[in-house]
Amino acid sequence: MTARLMVHQINAALNELMAEDERIYVIGEDVLDPYGGAFKVTKGLSTRFPQRVLTTPISEAVIVGAATGMALRGLRPVCEIMFGDFLGLAFDQILNHATKYPLMYAQNVPCPITIRTPMGGRRGYGPTHSQSLEKYFVGIPGLEVTALHRFQPVQPFYRRALLDGDGPSLIIENKMMYGQTPLAHLKDGYDDFQLRRHGRDVVEAELSLTGFAHEDLTLITYGGMSDLCLSAAKQALIDFEISANVIILGNLSPLPLDVLTAACERTGRVLVVEEGTRAWGVGSEIVAQLTPRLWSRLKAAPARVACEAPVLPNSQALENEFLPSVADILQQMRALVTA
Amino acid sequence: MDRTETFYRKLSLIRRFETHLLEQFSWGKLSGTTHTCIGQEANAVGLTAHMTGDDVVFSNHRCHGHYLALTDDVAGLLAELMGREQGVCHGWGGSQHLHRDGFYSNGIQGGIVANAVGAALAEKTKNSGAVTTVFLGDGTLGEGIVYEAMNLAALWALPVLFVIEHNGYAQSTPTAMQLAGEVAARPRAFGIETHCLASNDTDAVYAAATPLFDGLRSDGKPRCFVSFTYRLGPHSKGDDTRDPAEIEAKRADDPVLSYRRKLPEDVATRIDAANQQRLVEIVARLEQSAPAGSQHP
Structure with a gap:
C-alpha cells in the first residue's frame, strides 16, 4: 500500500514498528483482514502478523483492561478504540488501572499501553459517533495525550508512544484527517x-x-x-x-x-x-x-x-x-x- | 517443616497481623481504611501454596492474606499501612494497592479481572508457563467487566484462575439482595471449568485447587474456583451490621482455630509464639522509623 493518505501512513508506521519489535500487539474490534478496522488503519497487519493482531468482542473496557495487564507483564499493546465516543466504556480502566499502577505502586512499574482512537465530526455520524471527547482524558494524571496532525511526521509520532515511553498514552486521530494527504514532507x-x-x-x-x-x-x-x-x-x-x-x-x-x-x-x-x-x-x-x-x-x-x-x-x-x-x-x- | 505446620504458620500469621491492624485502627494508631480477610484465610494459604515464582496474582481490596501467604513480606506490608518509606509501595499504595514481583492489587472492583486476563495473555506469549490468579468476591460479580474478561479468557484459552471468594455479602448487602442466579453458572456459561468448595479447611482448599492448577499448567485454559467462605470480621473496620448470632455461629468454622487442632498443642503454641515474636519485633522497629518521604512517584 502506498502511503498516499494519512490513514496509509499510520498503517505504514504500525507495520514498521510491529516488524521491528515483537512486543507490539494490536488489539481492538474488527481489526482483522479483510476488514482491517472500521477506518482501515489496521488493514494488512493481521495478514503479516497473524499472532499479534487480536480482534476482540465488543468490549472496550476489557480491550484496555487486558492491554494494561499485557503491558504490566512486558508487552507493548496498542488498543484501537473504534470510535473515540466508545472510550467512555473504558474510562475506568484508563483512570483507575492503566495510569494508576505506575503511580500508586511508586516503584517504576512500566505500563506502556497505547490507545489510538478517532475523534471528531463532519461526517454526519450523529450524537454518539462524532464527538471530540479528549477533554475528559487530558486531566488524567499519568496519561500522555497527543493529537496527530498533517504536519506531524507520522512514524516518529507512533514510535514514541509505542516503543519509547514506559507509560500509558492516548493518541487522538481525527476522522476527517484519515482521508487527507500528509504534509510532513513540507519543510518550511x-x-x-x-x-x-x-x-x-x-x-x-x-x-x-x-x-x-x-x-x-x-x-x-x-x-x-x-x-x-x-x-x-x-x-x-x-x-x-x-x-x-x-x-x-x-x-x-x-x-x-x-x-x-x-x-x-x-x-x-x-x-x-x-x-x-x-x-x-x-x-x-x-x-x-x-x-x-x-x-x-x-x-x-x-x-x-x-x-x-x-x-x-x-x-x-x-x-x-x-x-x-x-x-x-x-x-x-x-x-x-x-x- | 511439614505442610501442615507451614499452612498453620501462615494462617496464624495472617490472623495475628490483621488482628493487630484492627487494634491499631481502633486505638487511632493507624489512619485510613483497611479490609481484613479474617475468616477467609484458608483460601489465601491453600491457593498460594500452588504458586511458583513466575506466577502472577491480581488481588482486590481484601488482599492482605493473599499478599502475606504469597510473599511473607510482613514488614513491607505493615510499613505500607503505617505510611512508612519501607512500605512495599513507599506509603503511596496503602492497604489496597500493593505490588511486589508478580503480585498486584487494586481497590477498584472488577477491573483487575481484565488486567489478569491480559497478564495471562502476556505470559502465554512468553511461554513462561505462569498461571495468573485473580481473586474476586461475590460482590464483584455485580461489575460488568468481570464477564467481558471471562469471555475473553475462555475465547482465547488463557491460563487464568478466577477465584471467587463467596463470603455471602457485598459489603453490607447479603448475596440474596444483590445477585440473581447461581455464582458457578456464570463462569460455566463461558465454558470455564469451575470447581466449587464449601470449606474453610486449608487442606481441602489446597486439594481442591490441585487439579485446577494441574489443568491450567497442562492445557493453559482458564479455570474457576468458587469458595463458599465467611468473613468473620467487619467489611472494613467497625462497619458490621450483620446479626451477631449469625457471626457467632460461624466461629465454629474459624479456619485458623480449626486448623490449629490438626497440630499437637506444643507445636501450635510454638508457631503462635514465633509469629507473635516476629510481629512484635517488626512493629517495634517500624514505630521507630520515619514517615514516608515525598520523593515518590
Whole structure:
C-alpha cells in the first residue's frame, strides 16, 4: 500500500514498528483482514502478523483492561478504540488501572499501553459517533495525550508512544484527517504560510502568513479544527488585515507551554479553537495555564471557540451549523483585535 | 517443616497481623481504611501454596492474606499501612494497592479481572508457563467487566484462575439482595471449568485447587474456583451490621482455630509464639522509623 493518505501512513508506521519489535500487539474490534478496522488503519497487519493482531468482542473496557495487564507483564499493546465516543466504556480502566499502577505502586512499574482512537465530526455520524471527547482524558494524571496532525511526521509520532515511553498514552486521530494527504514532507512552507515545527518526535506546527512577525494574535488548535484555523487566518489577513500565527498542537497533555508562551508573547492575544464542547474544555485549561505566563503581555482576555451544541445533530446541515466554523473563528479574531 | 505446620504458620500469621491492624485502627494508631480477610484465610494459604515464582496474582481490596501467604513480606506490608518509606509501595499504595514481583492489587472492583486476563495473555506469549490468579468476591460479580474478561479468557484459552471468594455479602448487602442466579453458572456459561468448595479447611482448599492448577499448567485454559467462605470480621473496620448470632455461629468454622487442632498443642503454641515474636519485633522497629518521604512517584 502506498502511503498516499494519512490513514496509509499510520498503517505504514504500525507495520514498521510491529516488524521491528515483537512486543507490539494490536488489539481492538474488527481489526482483522479483510476488514482491517472500521477506518482501515489496521488493514494488512493481521495478514503479516497473524499472532499479534487480536480482534476482540465488543468490549472496550476489557480491550484496555487486558492491554494494561499485557503491558504490566512486558508487552507493548496498542488498543484501537473504534470510535473515540466508545472510550467512555473504558474510562475506568484508563483512570483507575492503566495510569494508576505506575503511580500508586511508586516503584517504576512500566505500563506502556497505547490507545489510538478517532475523534471528531463532519461526517454526519450523529450524537454518539462524532464527538471530540479528549477533554475528559487530558486531566488524567499519568496519561500522555497527543493529537496527530498533517504536519506531524507520522512514524516518529507512533514510535514514541509505542516503543519509547514506559507509560500509558492516548493518541487522538481525527476522522476527517484519515482521508487527507500528509504534509510532513513540507519543510518550511505550506500554501501561502511559512511553516516551522517545534519539538522532536511529537511536534507542534506553527504557521504564519507574515514571516512569524507583526502578528496580531495567536490561534491555538489541534485535530479537526486545524484546517479551519488556517482558512480563517488567511481570510482574516485578506479581508480584515488581521495577521495571525497558528499553532497546531501535537501534545495535548502535558501541554507544550514553552512553545505556546513564545508564540503568544509576540502577539499578546490568544484564541484557542477546539471542536469539543466549550465548558471545562481543552481550551479552558490552555487558557488557564498560559494566562499567568503571559499576564504582563496580554492585550486582551484570551478567548475560545468551541462547539456550542450540547449534542451533535445527525443532519449534516445541522452539524455544520453547530460545529465551530471559519466564520466563528473570524468573528472571535476580530473581537479580540478590537477589544 | 511439614505442610501442615507451614499452612498453620501462615494462617496464624495472617490472623495475628490483621488482628493487630484492627487494634491499631481502633486505638487511632493507624489512619485510613483497611479490609481484613479474617475468616477467609484458608483460601489465601491453600491457593498460594500452588504458586511458583513466575506466577502472577491480581488481588482486590481484601488482599492482605493473599499478599502475606504469597510473599511473607510482613514488614513491607505493615510499613505500607503505617505510611512508612519501607512500605512495599513507599506509603503511596496503602492497604489496597500493593505490588511486589508478580503480585498486584487494586481497590477498584472488577477491573483487575481484565488486567489478569491480559497478564495471562502476556505470559502465554512468553511461554513462561505462569498461571495468573485473580481473586474476586461475590460482590464483584455485580461489575460488568468481570464477564467481558471471562469471555475473553475462555475465547482465547488463557491460563487464568478466577477465584471467587463467596463470603455471602457485598459489603453490607447479603448475596440474596444483590445477585440473581447461581455464582458457578456464570463462569460455566463461558465454558470455564469451575470447581466449587464449601470449606474453610486449608487442606481441602489446597486439594481442591490441585487439579485446577494441574489443568491450567497442562492445557493453559482458564479455570474457576468458587469458595463458599465467611468473613468473620467487619467489611472494613467497625462497619458490621450483620446479626451477631449469625457471626457467632460461624466461629465454629474459624479456619485458623480449626486448623490449629490438626497440630499437637506444643507445636501450635510454638508457631503462635514465633509469629507473635516476629510481629512484635517488626512493629517495634517500624514505630521507630520515619514517615514516608515525598520523593515518590
